[in-house]
Amino acid sequence: MKQSFAVVAITKHGTALARKLHAQWPSVDVYYSKKFLHGDEETLGIVAFDESVMQLLPKLFTSYEGIISIISLGAMVRMIAPLLKDKKTDPAVVVIDDRGNYVISVLSGHLGGANELTRTVAQMLKATPVITTASDVSETIAVDLLGRNLGWEIEGFDQVTRVSAAIVNEEPAVVIQESGERNWWTYNKPLPSHIHVVRHLDEAKDEQYHAALWITHRVLTEKELTACSPAAVLYRPKVLVLGIGCNRDTTADEIERVISDTLATHQLAMTSVRNVATIDLKAHEPGLLSVCTTHHWPLVTYTAAELNEVPLVHPSETVFRYVGAYGVSEPAALRSAKAQDWLIEKVKSGNVTLSVCLVHVTD
Structure with missing residues (x-):
């Protein structure tokens, strides 16, 4: 496996279609039967297999985000049926007929992206996309995909x-x-x-x-x-910005605790955090970086001069003496969120200060 999607063919015409797709979309892995070798497979990175496709499919099913099969719909359904687990984890499966007339979304249409994959492949082959998901056909809200x-x-x-x-x-x-x-x-x-x-x-x-x-x-x-x-x-939605200031070598556990306790107290959802903001002096602080990595939160940093451009109700001379800014958590959160005010102006706990802003979203 090298790519996110695999194309599988088992017939002469299917092989031709697989090669056509690969020519337009090099970032797919192509598999077809050794019976239809062209001689350039190694150069193109195409895998020619001699095993049964029934033996190959289980390997592909657990290795790729999507499988594009040039196999009859009925045969494909029978082969993948024993492999199905959950719509949240099963890969997208798309079927193309042997002449490339239709591209059919078969499995994981929404969460797995099969409907989108179907449209993409159909456009490449100038084929007709076949999508039966009710929300797509009706052009209404897809509840499991909204946002x-x-x-x-x-x-x-x-x-x-x-x-x-x-x-x-x-x-x-x-x-x-x-x-x-x-x-x-x-x-x-x-x-x-x-x-x-x-x-x-x-x-x-x-x-x-x-x-x-x-x-x-x-x-x-x-x-x-x-x-x-x-x-x-x-x-x-990702709409909360956490402005954080901390002493040197503050542990990830302490930072994590202050964040979780503060958000819980104010009934704010951790899953709505967009990013963390702080002064550039803390850009390599191990505990802060660890927390950001754990939650996949981007870390945005500002210079002291940039933070001082943000008006503060309670500027701190003490903070200024140490870092050159009159505040860290409050102006960092406000500036990153492009907000006018804080949801939480500042909480000081141990080695950590935390401010929270709601991201400004234009209609």
Whole structure:
């Protein structure tokens, strides 16, 4: 395995299609039967196999994000059936007919990206894409994908199927968006009329909906989450910036504890953190870097002069004497988030100071 996607063919015409795809998309791994060798496979990095494709597929299934098979749909379904585990982990599977007329999304259409892969391959082959996912066909909200291209995370999948059914069946649904990017609707048409978008629960709590989609950085109570509908899905946009100041050699454990305790106290979701911001003097602080690495948070740094450009309510002469800035956590958070105010101005605990801002998002 070298790439994210594999193309598999077992017939003469399928081999020709696989080579055509490879010519347009070199970043795929191609596998086809040794019976159809062209002699340039080693040069092109193509794998010619002599084993049964039934022996090959289990290896590919666990090694690639997506499999593009030029095999009949029925045969492919039978071969992958014993390999299926979970839609969150199974790879995307796409089938192309032997003449390249149709490209069919077979498995993991949404979470695995098979629908998108189908469109990409169909465009390359000038073929017809076949996608049967209801939300795609209806051009409505794909509940399990909403905001994924923006970095949003779904917190809990248990209600996704129920909410998806309400959306595709055009039952009344509400989107309660308290934070995050507002350009999540990607179709070139108005949002369906059965979907109502509000900014706060108060705008919707007097109504009853078949489904609710919450987009928020706040930790919700069960009562809040289900106030509009018992079928509710929660999305976490990346909208919190953590401004952090710390003494030299502060441990990752201490920094982690201050972050988790502070966010919990203020009912803010850890999964909504976008990045950490600090002064450039702390760019290589081991404990801080460890925490950022653990959570996959980018670390943004500013010079003392840049931090001093941010007006502070409580500038610190003590901090200025040590680092040349009148504050670290507060101005770093404010500047990185492009915000006007803090959600949490400053918490001082042991060797750590923490400030939290909500990212400014334009409509």
